[in-house]
Amino acid sequence: MSESLTPASSCPAEDWSDSRVRIFLREMFDAAVASASPFEVLARFLPEKPEGRCIVVGAGKAAASMAAALEAAWPDVPLEGVVVTRDGHAMPTRSIRVLEASHPVPDERSEQAARDILNTVKGLGADDLVIALISGGGSALLALPAEGISLDEKKQIARTLLHSGATITEMNTVRRHLSAIKGGRLAQAAYPARVATLVISDVPGDDPAVIASGPTVQDETTAEDALRIIRKYEITLPPAAQALLQREAGVERQASPPVAEGNSLTMIATPFFALEAAADVARRAGVTPIILGDALEGESSSAGILFSGMARSIRQHGQPVAAPAVLLSGGETTVTIRSGEKPGKGGRNTEFLLACAQSLAGEPGIWALAGDSDGIDGTEDAAGALIGPHTLARGATMGLSAEDFLKRHDSYSYFKELDDLVMTGPTLTNVNDIRLVLVL
Structure with missing residues (x-):
């Protein structure tokens, strides 16, 4: 990554070799991830030091x-x-205990971690401070079911939601109403201690109630909202969960337990900040960045087709800007697994890219990289992948049909065969997906 790049404005498209483009795309992606490093951003957002004890809890x-x-x-x-x-x-940490648990489907360690965290904040005084460190992934990692619901039932619900096509906002609405710690219940348990929440956002719109299902944020949704989502995606809940939501929906909303008046919440890193960091890399190379938004949702394959059309417009018509340009976007698309399907290996980003490559059909001068900023696309070991004008042709020489892999939701396997996966390992941060489409 140390190779310096001549500004693209003084560099004809034919001088951008495939290897040069790959370095450039990876530089933008790495800059986006680095912008969300806690070691770079956290210190400047800390609250005043407390007079009493300082308790640290967190999930994500x-x-x-x-x-x-x-x-x-x-x-x-x-x-x-x-x-x-x-x-x-x-x-490694010196005095704060670090636990590990399963993601995206919770396990027994997730339940025990939630119990440990709740117990840690109980019995505090008004002079004490709780610092809550919240980032994406916390919903699965803090899995303490509401009374009457078992962990196995919570796991079943989590799997069903993941495959339903529901957005992250919708999934976390349901999770909050079936939880004993989410939806502000952690802050309520800490009362009368003050709670300062520091958040790294991974959700469209940066709604703090959605990030990790908002353990320190008052829930403004209702049980009826959760039931509407269940009906929308034709999800069958375990009887105990269905009964809990219906019971809550039929009861007049009660006042929430108290929290300290001095509670605060601060976003220390967001998807938009990450896209700006990638855009800065593009500008320095003479490439025009177009940030399309940090909250894009929808089906991954449909998004891939849409982005291919926008890239073609830049290359063929110079609209909305002339090449060289790069389309940047964040957010979280979805991959819907229909009933009866047996999916292969893949994630949101590799499915987006394979659909994009198929739609581009070898269009020259267009490359793309898409990856999850946490280093894990779905449940596999890659952050994402990279495509270029020769992706489909290379696959065809190896006997690989992009269409077949896409139908099987097996995009990871396709890019693994081409050695085009983007491997970062865990980045220890998370501001959701970063999509970069370069047009020369």
Whole structure:
């Protein structure tokens, strides 16, 4: 990554070799991820140091790195507490315990971590401070079912939601109403201690109630909202969960338990900040960045087709800008697995790219990289992948049909055969997906 890039404005398209383009795309992606590193951003958002105890709790893919960054920023403050992160995302800390649990489907460790965190904030006083470190992935990692619902039932619901095509906002609405810790219940348990929540956003719109299902954020949705989502996607809930939602929906909404008046919530990293960091890399190379938004949703394959059309418009018509240009977007698309389908290996980003490549059909001068900023696209070990004008032709020489792989939701396997996966390992942060489409 140390190769310097001559500004594209003084560099004809034919001088951009495939290897040069790959380096450039990876530089933009890495810059986007680096902009969300807790070690780069957390220290400047810390609250005033407390007079009493300082308790640290947290959940998410970035929870361990956020805890380590907090310890580095406050070496003179006695810190205690516990955070939970995804398997493989832990890192060393001095005094804050780091637990690991399963993601995206919770396990018994997720339930125990939630119990540990709730117990950690109980019995505090008004002079004490709770710092809650929240990032994407916390919904699965803090899986404490509401009374009457078993963990196995929660896991069944999580799997069904993941395959339903529901958005992250919709999934987390349901999760909050079936939880004993989400939807502000963690902040309520900490009362009368003050809670300062530091958030790395991974959701469209940066709604703090959606990120990790908002354990310290008052829930403004209702059980009826959750039931509407269940009906929309024709989901069959376990009887206990269905009964709980129907019971709550039929009861007049009660006042929530108290929280401290001095509670605060601060976004320390967001998808838009990450896209701006990637855009800065593009500008320095003389490439015009077009940020299409940080909250794009919808079916991954449909998004791939849409982006291919926009890229063609730039190349063929110079609209909305002339090449060289790069389309940047964030957010979280979905991959819907229909009943009876047996999907292969893949994730949102590799499915987006394979659909994009198929739609482009070898169009010259267009490359794309898409990846999850946490380093894990879906459940596989790649952040995402990269395509170029020769992707389909290379696959065909190996006997690979992009159409067949796409139908099987097996995009990971396709790009693995081409050695075009983007491998970063766990990045210890998470600002959702980063999509980059370069037009020369």
